[in-house]
Amino acid sequence: MIARILALFVSLSVLAGGAQAQRLAVDLSSSEVAISTGFSGAELLLFGATEGYGDIVVTVIGPHRDEVVRRKERLAGIWVNGASVTFKAAPAYYRIAASKPLREIASAEILDQLEIGVSGIELFTQSGRPASEIVEFRDALIRNKKSQRLYSEDVSDIKIVRDLLFRSTIPFPANVPTGDYEVTVYLFKNGKPVSQQTTSLPVRKVGLEARLYSFAHEQAPWYGVIAIVIALVAGWLAGVIFRRA
Amino acid sequence: MQIYLPIAEMSLNALLLLGLGGMVGFLSGMFGVGGGFLMTPLLIFIGVPPAVAVGTEANQVVAASVSGALAHWRRGNVDVRMGVVLLIGGFIGSTLGVWLFTFLRSIGQIDFVIAVSYVLFLGIIGVLMVVESTRSWFRARNPSAPRRKLHKHTWLHGLPFKMRFRRSQLYISALLPLGVGVFVGILAAIMGVGGGFVMVPAMIYLLGMPTSVVVGTSLFQIVFVTANVTFLQAVNNQTVDIVLALLLVVGSVVGAQIGARVGEKLRGEEVRVALGLIVLAVCARVAWTLVATPDDVFSLGRIAGHG
Numbered sequence: 001m002i003a004r005i006l007a008l009f010v011s012l013s014v015l016a017g018g019a020q021a022q023r024l025a026v027d028l029s030s031s032e033v034a035i036s037t038g039f040s041g042a043e044l045l046l047f048g049a050t051e052g053y054g055d056i057v058v059t060v061i062g063p064h065r066d067e068v069v070r071r072k073e074r075l076a077g078i079w080v081n082g083a084s085v086t087f088k089a090a091p092a093y094y095r096i097a098a099s100k101p102l103r104e105i106a107s108a109e110i111l112d113q114l115e116i117g118v119s120g121i122e123l124f125t126q127s128g129r130p131a132s133e134i135v136e137f138r139d140a141l142i143r144n145k146k147s148q149r150l151y152s153e154d155v156s157d158i159k160i161v162r163d164l165l166f167r168s169t170i171p172f173p174a175n176v177p178t179g180d181y182e183v184t185v186y187l188f189k190n191g192k193p194v195s196q197q198t199t200s201l202p203v204r205k206v207g208l209e210a211r212l213y214s215f216a217h218e219q220a221p222w223y224g225v226i227a228i229v230i231a232l233v234a235g236w237l238a239g240v241i242f243r244r245a
Numbered sequence: 246m247q248i249y250l251p252i253a254e255m256s257l258n259a260l261l262l263l264g265l266g267g268m269v270g271f272l273s274g275m276f277g278v279g280g281g282f283l284m285t286p287l288l289i290f291i292g293v294p295p296a297v298a299v300g301t302e303a304n305q306v307v308a309a310s311v312s313g314a315l316a317h318w319r320r321g322n323v324d325v326r327m328g329v330v331l332l333i334g335g336f337i338g339s340t341l342g343v344w345l346f347t348f349l350r351s352i353g354q355i356d357f358v359i360a361v362s363y364v365l366f367l368g369i370i371g372v373l374m375v376v377e378s379t380r381s382w383f384r385a386r387n388p389s390a391p392r393r394k395l396h397k398h399t400w401l402h403g404l405p406f407k408m409r410f411r412r413s414q415l416y417i418s419a420l421l422p423l424g425v426g427v428f429v430g431i432l433a434a435i436m437g438v439g440g441g442f443v444m445v446p447a448m449i450y451l452l453g454m455p456t457s458v459v460v461g462t463s464l465f466q467i468v469f470v471t472a473n474v475t476f477l478q479a480v481n482n483q484t485v486d487i488v489l490a491l492l493l494v495v496g497s498v499v500g501a502q503i504g505a506r507v508g509e510k511l512r513g514e515e516v517r518v519a520l521g522l523i524v525l526a527v528c529a530r531v532a533w534t535l536v537a538t539p540d541d542v543f544s545l546g547r548i549a550g551h552g
Contacts, residue, residue, distance in 0.1 A: 040247035040256040068546040070353050078361075078535045079542070081353045140543030147541075174249070174256035205251065212251040216483050224479030227487050228472045231307035231494065238498035239312025 024195040025049045026185045033172055033181075033203040035210075041174045044201075047167040048185060055098065055105040055188040056158050056166050057116055060201070062093025062150075063179025069137045069144075085127045085137040092177035093150050094121055097157040097168045106191045114186065114193065118142055118153050149173040178204050252486035253297045259492060261291070266305075266496020273309065273497070274504025276520045277460070279467065280497065281306045281438035282370075286363055286527050293489070295356045299346070299437030300484030301493075303474040306439045308494040309501070310467045317461025324412035324458045328465040330419055331444075334426020335433070335470035342434025343477040350482065353546050360531050362436050367528035370442050374521030382514040401451070413454045413462075421452055426466065434474050439467035 026048035033042050046058060067090045073082035098105060102117055112120045123138055145151035150173065160166045170183070181201040186193050205213050216223045248259040265287055273280030281302050288298035317323055349355040404418035425447045429440035444463045448454045454462070479485045508516070 035249060037249055038247060039249040068353065070544050070546055072539055072542045072544070079537075079539055080357055081544070084353060084546075137543065140541070141545065144541065144543060144545045148545075174247075175254065209249055209251040212487060216252055216479065216485070216487075220480045220483060221476070223483075223487075224476035224485065227304050227479060227485050227490065228307060228475050230487065231304050231475070231490065232311050232468075232472075234491070234494045235308035235311035235498070236315065238308075238494075238502075239315060242498075242502045 023051050024185060024187050024197050026183075026197050026199060028170075028183065028199060028201065032201065033176065034206040035176070035178065035204065036207045037209060039174060039209075041176070042172045044170040044172070045167060046170055046183065046185070047165070048197075049165050050187055050195075051164070053163040053189070054194070055100060056160060056168075057096065057098045057102070057105060057186040057188065058158065058168050058170075059116060059182075059184045059186075060093065060095040060170050061091045061182050061184075062177055062203070063091070063181070064089035065092055065177075065179075066090070067092075067141060069141045071137070071140070083129070083133075085125055085129060085134060087123045087125050087138070087141060090123050090141065091121060092179065093172075093181065094118060094145070095152050095154075095170055097154045097170075099155075099158040099160055099166065101155050105188050106193070110191070110193065116186070118146075118151055121151075148175060150175070150177070172203065176203055248488065248492070250293075250486050250489050252301075252484065253293050253489060255292065257291065257293075257489075262489065262492040263496040265291070266493040267500035268496075269493075270309075270497030270500025271504035271507075272500075272520070272523065274501035274506075275508035276504075276516065277508070278520070279306055279309060279439040279441045280501075281309075282363070282367065282436065282442055283523070283527060284493065284497075285359075285437040286531050288489075289359075290530070294484075295359045296346075296350055296482060296484045297486055297489070299359060299435070300475070300478035300482060301486045301490045302437035303433060303471045303478060304485050304487070304490040305493045305497065306433075306437075306471040307468060307475060308490075309497055310439055310464050310471065312498075314461070314464035314468045317464055320461070322458050322461030323465045324410055324454070324462045325465075326408070327410045327413055327415075327422055327452075327454070327458075328462045330408070330422040331426040331429075331462070331466040332469050334423040334428075335430040335466055336426075336473055338427035338430020338432075339434045339470050339474045340430075340477060341427070342431040343474060343481055345431070346434055346478070347481045357535075359435065360535050362432070363531045364528055364535065366432070366436070366443065367524050367531065371521050371524035371528055373446075374524065375518055378514040378517035378521065382518075385514070410454075413452075413458055415453060417452060425451065426470075429466075430470055430473075433467075433470050434477070437474075439463075439471055441467060 029045035066086055066088055068084050068086050070081045070084040072079040096117060102111055111117050115122060125134060127134060142151055158166055158168045181203055182198055183201050184196060184198045187195040246259045247256045249256045269280045269284045285298050285302045289295050346355060349358050401421060404420050406419045407416055408419040409416050429444045432438060432440045432443060441463050445459055448459045475485055
């Protein structure tokens with residue numbers, strides 16, 4: 001941590017004497033999100049420095065993967081999953097934070113181009129359903145992701161100190177999907193992006209959790225056998241202990 | 246104390262899981278039932294994905310049944326021949342069941358099928374329990390009431406492939422226990438239960454086995470069938486969470502011992518009525534999830550095989 005802050009100051013001093021006006025320095029309080037036994041969510045601190053005034057937008061985009069959105073339908077009084085739409089390569093996690101409301105930072109066209117904002121997330125589907133329905137499913141995907149706290153928009157989160165330093169928090173809930181994340185910081189001046197910096201951020205299981213997960217997926221038959229053996233031994237042992245007592 | 250469950254991919258309170266195991270273990274010790282049919286819905290209520298709840302619960306039932314099965318084995322309360330026929334049926338049924346489970350999961354209907362199975366079976370078993378114990382409670386007070394015939398001769402006894410089961414003093418078609426085994430195996434795979442609550446009545450009323458060997462023989466079958474389900478769920482769906490299973494096992498073995506001691510003091514019809522009512526309450530709670538209008542009719546799912 002101290003080393004990181006030192007590094008930041010070094011880059012700041014470089015900035016001060018720098019030739020370019022639109023310099024941007026960014027770092028995270030941790031280089032990865034590690035999911036271990038006690039993991040119940042995490043919060044990372046992003047901090048950085050700019051030269052001169054400007055608006056900061058931070059996006060955090062999780063790994064892309066297919067997501068199925070299912071719609072329940074009422075059948076004889078019971079709710080059953082009916083129609084479904086699969087969105088290809090949807091971001092598993094999406095976070096956007098900004099120093100002020102996005103509309104005040106740049107025009108919608110510029111924001112859409114940069115895929116900034118939850119409404120700008122690209123979601124493709126090969127579903128043959130009518131477009132009006134696809135929109136409904138798309139909205140449902142975003143709504144559900146938001147309620148799982150996997151998609152979030154927070155315009156008031158970024159604090160800029162003296163037009164120079166800024167910081168932002170990135171929350172990861174306990175159900176955060178694992179994979180490679182990309183943290184991008186944009187600096188806007190007068191409605192135009194003048195600088196951006198992308199940092200990759202791996203979110204992964206570590207320790208026992210990681211081993212169990214990869215064991216369960218890569219050597220499933222052995223995992224199954226070991227699960228059974230553990231259960232047999234535990235059950236037998238309990239019987240022995242309590243018979244003695 | 247939060248603990249991250251690697252397969253369920255969620256964080257839950259370890260004490261809550263131990264407590265849940267303890268509570269269900271207490272009830273199962275007191276009433277002499279497996280408890281899987283209570284644990285799986287409870288796990289789903291606290292947010293464990295239904296597929297993981299079912300796969301993990303099968304693993305927990307292995308642990309919950311093994312010491313009982315061993316104890317009955319030592320006392321000679323297992324009809325091995327009958328147990329093996331039930332087991333062959335159980336292997337066929339549970340293999341079929343896991344295959345069906347994987348398929349239903351891929352089309353997004355597994356949660357629904359699990360819930361419907363629970364409503365159906367808990368409803369039937371709960372009602373039967375309450376009715377039966379109320380009836381025998383009345384009979385105990387009024388001994389002159391007509392008794393039901395214990396053994397009825399039906400078309401079931403005309404089936405081919407007759408086999409002699411010496412320990413149970415039966416000469417019946419092997420198809421009967423085989424069929425019971427298949428049916429219970431399917432239930433074990435889809436509901437994550439041992440299936441004792443279906444098998445025990447079937448053994449008594451359908452096969453006509455003496456009650457002395459019923460529990461031991463059913464436990465014998467349950468250990469192997471739930472082991473098979475655990476293995477197949479682990480291989481096909483990766484839905485067995487060892488960490489979750491261990492926490493539940495620790496809670497339930499302790500709870501079961503306390504429950505068994507309490508149960509010895511209050512035997513009788515009232516206890517069976519109480520269990521029947523608990524079963525009906527869980528049934529009603531599961532039924533509610535099916536009929537209540539969901540907060541959001543849209544839900545997210547992953548393509549099968551991706552967790």
